[in-house]
Amino acid sequence: MNFSKFGTRLTCDAGILSLMDDLGDARCSGEGEMIMMGGGNPGYVPEFHQCLRQHLADISEDTQAFRNLVGAYSPPQGDLAFITSLARLLSKEYGWLIEPENICLTNGSQTAFFMLFNLFAGQFADGSRKKICLPLAPEYIGYADLGLCDDFFVTTRPKIEYIDETFFKYHIDFEALKVGEDIGAICVSRPTNPTGNVITDEEVAKLAALARKRDIPLIIDSAYGQPFPGMVFTEANPHWDDNTVVCLSLSKLGLPAVRTGIIIARKEITRALASMNAIMSLSPGNFGAVLTQRLFDSGEIIEMSREMMTPFYRQKMEKAVASVRKACAGIPCRIHKPEGAMFLWLWFPGLPISSLELYRRLKEQGTLVVSGHYFFPGLAGEWQHTQECLRVTYSQDDNDVARGIDIIGREVRKAFAEIGR
Secondary structure, three states: OOOOHHHHHHOOOOHHHHHHHHHHHHHHHOHHHOEEOOOOOOOOOHHHHHHHHHHHHHHHHOHHHHHHHHOOOOOOOOOHHHHHHHHHHHHHHHOOOOOHHHEEEEOOHHHHHHHHHHHHOEEOOOOOEEEEEEOOOOOOHHHOOOOOOOOOEEEOOOEEEEOOOOEEEEEOOOOOOOOOOOEEEEEEEOOOOOOOOOOOHHHHHHHHHHHHHHOOOEEEEOOOOOOOOOOEOOOOOOOOOOOEEEEEEOHHHOOHHHOOEEEEOOHHHHHHHHHHHHHHHOOOOOHHHHHHHHHHHHOHHHHHHHHHHHHHHHHHHHHHHHHHHHHOOOOOOEEEOOOEOOEEEEEOOOOOOOHHHHHHHHHHOOEEOEEHHHHOOOOOOOOHHHHOEEEEEOOOOHHHHHHHHHHHHHHHHHHHHHHHO
């Protein structure tokens, strides 16, 4: 069967497809048979889920509320009660000059980025072509195949800061970063997926200035960050202005299945996205917005993020780091300084096999991770570093994570031992 260019592009052997297939296959076969350290599923926070269960029970008892949950389309912009509560909360908490018209909901963040990237990059009516600039590599695996044309992304190698014998940190190399006429938008995740890096307030300010100078938007993917779910373990302030697009999500709060993405931007952008929503899916789903609206109306979501989510993930991160130190003692291994999100980014300098081969060996041993080579879309030239890294998720059961890290250490040790044979 022949597919169009669009169909061929969206049915390619994408890294994000491999990741989601692994998650789905493991669920179907029984997660107990596989240690799940590859995907971005959030951890189970009992207090948060109990709160949502009570909200759902209350909604189920209210005829009108239940109809809003499942029985009526929202406007293409999304549920207005939720959007109004969120705009009021962000204005009060951070002083952002936003109104409900500055917010648009989408059916998940992945859909949001598909729309945003192709809104600002690709082929233009005047015949010009523009790209998305990712100023810091490595960057999120899910971006790589969202463009509707080739040569869609451009990125820059980071500067590497060696913090001590264990930790390192990527920084944006502003001297090498080029934002020319062929760039339609700048995008960065904060915290960064896959590394857990949180670019500094100074780096954000420099990116914002570059974007404004070029009259293009700065897109900040804050799916793991502030103001919610707040998986940030270092000093960092949320940023928004009328030239910035902030993307949020309900997924990492513990609601990945409800597929609720949130975009905060100037009104002409949100109007364009609402139009795209109407054409692609009539409207975004109501479930996540209606289920959580009470938390946003009261402002509880901010307190929950600070007092519940941040400590929960910080503790899991610290346990995972301790496991890596133990399992990888005596072999070349560095950890990107874990400043946020739910991942450890492991670098094995001089790894004698590719990260993809290491992924395959680990999968055979019952441990799912993600090969690091997927996380460098738009990087020009060869860089051995891209073949020496793994993304490891620590959001699941601590004992399973420790067992998985032990298996990683064992397999990496075997790979280095093969050199001397």
